[in-house]
Amino acid sequence: MAVAEFPSSLKSQLNLSSTTAFQANRFYDHRRCSFRPFYRARSSPITCSVAPNQVEAAPVAAKTGEPKSKSDCYGVFCLTYDLKAEEETTSWKKMINIAVSGAAGMISNHLLFKLAAGEVFGPDQPIALKLLGSERSLQALEGVAMELEDSLFPLLREVVISIDPYEVFQDADWALLIGAKPRGPGMERAGLLDINGQIFAEQGKALNAVASPNVKVIVVGNPCNTNALICLKNAPKIPAKNFHALTRLDENRAKCQLALKAGVFYDQVSNMTIWGNHSTTQVPDFLNARINGLPVKEVIKDHRWLEEEFTEKVQKRGGVLIEKWGRSSAASTSVSIVDAIRSLITPTPEGDWFSSGVYSTGNPYGIAEDIVFSMPCRSKGDGDYELVKDVIFDDYLRKRIAKTEAELLAEKRCVAHLTGEGIAVCDLPEDTMLPGEM
Ligand SMILES: NC(=O)C1=CN([C@@H]2O[C@H](COP(=O)(O)OP(=O)(O)OC[C@H]3O[C@@H](n4cnc5c(N)ncnc54)[C@H](OP(=O)(O)O)[C@@H]3O)[C@@H](O)[C@H]2O)C=CC1
Numbered sequence: 001m002a003v004a005e006f007p008s009s010l011k012s013q014l015n016l017s018s019t020t021a022f023q024a025n026r027f028y029d030h031r032r033c034s035f036r037p038f039y040r041a042r043s044s045p046i047t048c049s050v051a052p053n054q055v056e057a058a059p060v061a062a063k064t065g066e067p068k069s070k071s072d073c074y075g076v077f078c079l080t081y082d083l084k085a086e087e088e089t090t091s092w093k094k095m096i097n098i099a100v101s102g103a104a105g106m107i108s109n110h111l112l113f114k115l116a117a118g119e120v121f122g123p124d125q126p127i128a129l130k131l132l133g134s135e136r137s138l139q140a141l142e143g144v145a146m147e148l149e150d151s152l153f154p155l156l157r158e159v160v161i162s163i164d165p166y167e168v169f170q171d172a173d174w175a176l177l178i179g180a181k182p183r184g185p186g187m188e189r190a191g192l193l194d195i196n197g198q199i200f201a202e203q204g205k206a207l208n209a210v211a212s213p214n215v216k217v218i219v220v221g222n223p224c225n226t227n228a229l230i231c232l233k234n235a236p237k238i239p240a241k242n243f244h245a246l247t248r249l250d251e252n253r254a255k256c257q258l259a260l261k262a263g264v265f266y267d268q269v270s271n272m273t274i275w276g277n278h279s280t281t282q283v284p285d286f287l288n289a290r291i292n293g294l295p296v297k298e299v300i301k302d303h304r305w306l307e308e309e310f311t312e313k314v315q316k317r318g319g320v321l322i323e324k325w326g327r328s329s330a331a332s333t334s335v336s337i338v339d340a341i342r343s344l345i346t347p348t349p350e351g352d353w354f355s356s357g358v359y360s361t362g363n364p365y366g367i368a369e370d371i372v373f374s375m376p377c378r379s380k381g382d383g384d385y386e387l388v389k390d391v392i393f394d395d396y397l398r399k400r401i402a403k404t405e406a407e408l409l410a411e412k413r414c415v416a417h418l419t420g421e422g423i424a425v426c427d428l429p430e431d432t433m434l435p436g437e438m
């Protein structure tokens, strides 16, 4: 087996001299009556042999412990980065566990590399990535894990791939729930709600059982608001406040459109709220948003554009992109997941806020309780958030909010069988679309 050293330039840049080693174990899964791979990084060097048909590597002497048996590791995951474990902790924070579902999908393919590079949690935060896939994607997940290793990320201390949420969510500090079935031809939103809802009910139960009690959960897989509601209802031990549905992509899209119209760079757009559902009923709020610190309506005088074109552009941006690109927004979604996490772990700039789909109970806006509704939030940077109080409403905004609220209430009735609230009654106001559907 070979020893792979970090380039010394990287080591000094990152103030490193500790050990990362990935090991691929096979363990026997009694439920599936078969062996499955299990990848984890080791903090001390390991020795292993190469199994037939795997990457050949020269043996290395272990500095500590007994040589591992042949079945303990294979391929590139036997490579050892020769760094000393005891030195890693002097400048680094304690490792955190990040679970990602749909890890072999398109969004994850962007996101995982940002996480591992330290772009999200910072250059002093070592992480473990716990990747959840399915029978369908297990082999692809191995490929993802190999690419992660080939990237030589110093902060990436452990990689686990599995199809068992109870294994992947063990001690998770963050759970990024991306995996979900896309709507197929002829499938109604109600069908999508049921199929994906079952995934999120199971994952909620698993989080409840094994995750860190203060795990932060960001639901991306659609329909993300109601999936998040199902998930939190199945995880009563975890505070409902810890669950988010991703509407940050919508916020970013809205900021971009306002900046374009006003002829400013988008960092001049602030206080952008997306209200409600991540669907085509969502409400990008131009009443409270600001450009260069001024109310949007004072900068963009074309109010008809704001009410009609702007709103629809944001609502349907994902679908237009699919028409052009042939696939749904993956890179910008991963960027928005990074933004969403960063907004929770860094203090929100004075006077500004960010949007997230959060549990509505106790909200100060008069929005129905017990749904997951996108609202304006601020954070002290401790992973938690509070709702913004000083927002204004007019008739237009109230009317739009009522529509997206009605949709979410109907979605909730539709999944009552998955939230423990009785028999589902599916009377969706209309077969509304995800932003990426046309
Ligand atoms: N909230 C938001 O702003 C956005 C949300 N999304 C949503 O994110 C989700 C993932 O998108 P993306 O990564 O592009 O999608 P991909 O199709 O690339 O990946 C989705 C993953 O979901 C998993 N999956 C779970 N159940 C099924 C199933 N029954 N059939 C097929 N796949 C399944 C698959 O992983 P496996 O085989 O491992 O289970 C697959 O890898 C989608 O629900 C999408 O609508 C997308 C953009 C924006």
Ligand SMILES: O=C([O-])CC(=O)C(=O)O
Pocket: 222, 249, 317, 318, 319, 328, 329, 434, 435, 436, 437
């Ligand atoms: O509809 C989809 O799958 C993609 C999506 O959510 C979006 O682009 O906002």
